Amino acid sequence: MTPRIALVVDDDEVFRQRLSRALADRGWVAHPCQDGAEAMRLAAEQSPDLAVVDLRLAGPMTGLDIVREMRMAAPGACILMLTGYGSIATALIATKLGADHYLNKPADADQVVAAYERVRMGVEPGGGESHEKEVPSLARVEWEHIQRVLADCDGNISQAAKLLGLHRRSLQRKLLKYPPRT
């Protein structure tokens, strides 16, 4: 079959390239896009099957803007929204604007592809998981939040500590301690 086409819209150079390459490794034709304009142009040209859009983008268009227009430009595409912090409000808005699904930022290609497959299959993600039995431990929740914020600050520990409301030294120590942990 002809390879499927994907658009990766993210202003983070590293992430964009990494995800694009990972998709390529999985047989996709991946087009990295840096901003809204480029994304819309490619969307019109390529008729992609999938579009991965970061919510927070530098430039005139936000991820939500792109989702909205992408829905027009490439009606058949599966649009995946992507951002940090499990912001439910954002996810809701995104889907109302036409995104098919939503992923948290530290998302790898497998998750993206999995989400794509699910959307294509028309499977409501986790339909049966109504019995949420697992309760993440406090430590786990803390760790994940730290990771998100840290990623959001591009690894800037000082800034992250400030945002998290704890001392830089403490953040350093937490980072030294947890990494090996599960």
Place this chain on the structure above:
Amino acid sequence: MTPRIALVVDDDEVFRQRLSRALADRGWVAHPCQDGAEAMRLAAEQSPDLAVVDLRLAGPMTGLDIVREMRMAAPGACILMLTGYGSIATALIATKLGADHYLNKPADADQVVAAYERVRMGVEPGGGESHEKEVPSLARVEWEHIQRVLADCDGNISQAAKLLGLHRRSLQRKLLKYPPRT
């Protein structure tokens, strides 16, 4: 004006009564419902303006089932989905089935009313506010998670502490300390 009518669907007796009373205090006519059947019956009879539905319900119908049918039975109602743990996947499914908004379980009447107002005002997709600047502090994330788990354990401190992975005494102390905080 005539009071607005609300349906509170939750199998947790305590929560259901509490929220119903709180809504009543705010001038609503609140009907507590224990299960799907009762909810659907009341929905047909009362034409509620608002329905607050817990996702996890005992009985044959899940919250998602109720949302779906409620949308039919009371097309004009504002449907708020409600559950513990900010499960984005669940929230997305709920909105696809017709829920207007989603709230995390330890939700008080003010939040419910606020959500109702917002939905009625059509505040949602209003493009502009892409903000996403706020980063919840570590303490806040911790606190919210504790509240969710605790609610999930029906206030059982010992059990909650075990699930959270910390000592019962520590949980007690945290609870004694934070409450006043916002």
Place this chain on the structure above:
DNA sequence: GCAGGGTGCGGCAAATTGTCGCACCTCGAA
């Protein structure tokens, strides 16, 4: 009446934080 669970709380040693300070590094502006 008693065993089993749960809840407060006192106390203490052990672990974690909050703070300072200091020695680099790196990157723009001067």
Place this chain on the structure above:
DNA sequence: TTCGAGGTGCGACAATTTGCCGCACCCTGC
């Protein structure tokens, strides 16, 4: 090239916060 403004590790120490008993109740069901 030199400076100065941030950033990053890390050592040291006091201030807090945990982890961990123990004990005194309370309910609840057998």
